[in-house]
Amino acid sequence: MENLEAELKRLIIDIFELENITPVDIASETPLFGAGLGLDSIDALELGVALKKKYNIHIDTHSTGLVEHFASVKNLANFVVSQQENKSV
């Protein structure tokens, strides 16, 4: 899980072109949106596209839990793992 979290942090830095920020600067529990890292709604869409492309997972945009899944790197990692497990069942 730690490796996946590190991978997600790198992905976030790359796709959002966050200057002068390294993966160690992003705590796994830091909120990604609003007062935390400061990402916005367009970033959420961009992140969804990137996750779909990199991990080949399905994201249900009507899911009530989506806000929680995208809240932090830790939650995202759990979400990616759960989606991959669902596919393999």
Place this chain on the structure above:
Amino acid sequence: MKHPEPVSSAACPLDFTLKHWCIWQSQPLPAAVEIWPAGQTLPNQTDNADVSFLPMMQRRRLSPLARAACAVAWHCRLARGDMPTVFFSCHGESQYYLEILSGLASDGSVSPSRFSLCVHNAIGGLHSLHSESSQAYLSLAGGSEGFFTPFLEAAGLLLEAPQVMLVWYEQPLPECYQAYLALSGQTWALAMVLSKAGQHGPQLNLLREATDIPANSDSNEADLLQAILNNRRHGSCRLERAHWHWNLDYA
């Protein structure tokens, strides 16, 4: 008012006072010691215009073209305050929309942020957000009046506002389009603050003459940019439907 040619019934004069201007271009600036008065060129030691005046979370969305446009607009606004602004580019974020079209053609994926940033008014919108401005912002694309279109809009806006800012910006087209259009091979942006004619400052006089004679191959819409950087004070440009003359008068 000193127009370079007699005014005929088919001619439309547009006269302004040039309050300030600012240029950034990716190519090295000419070594000429004299440039137009009342303005500034921004340093271009790097490939992108310096937008360090913005917080990182605002900078990150700016393309090289948007950085150039926002930088010149920002410096003119610093010099002259907030005002209605006209943004103009013939082709805008051509690198982004080609990338989106290519993505659609290959795997159907579209970057949401790239899409939001390649619409023609995105750069003007970003600048208004950065500036926390509630003034009128317009974004114009190319047309038969080309580079001179914003002057027509400025003349209208000046009926209601004491000053207006015009921002031109262009970048090289993606390679696959270059065979169809000859544009400048560099990224550049120019901002001008104009007020009504007859106020303190250099007087910028333009004259539009309607013509049916098609443009010749020497027409160069970016000629005014080079004139500013070389302190040339008059010129003309023949476009599809009009012949434009311009002249800068100052003591």
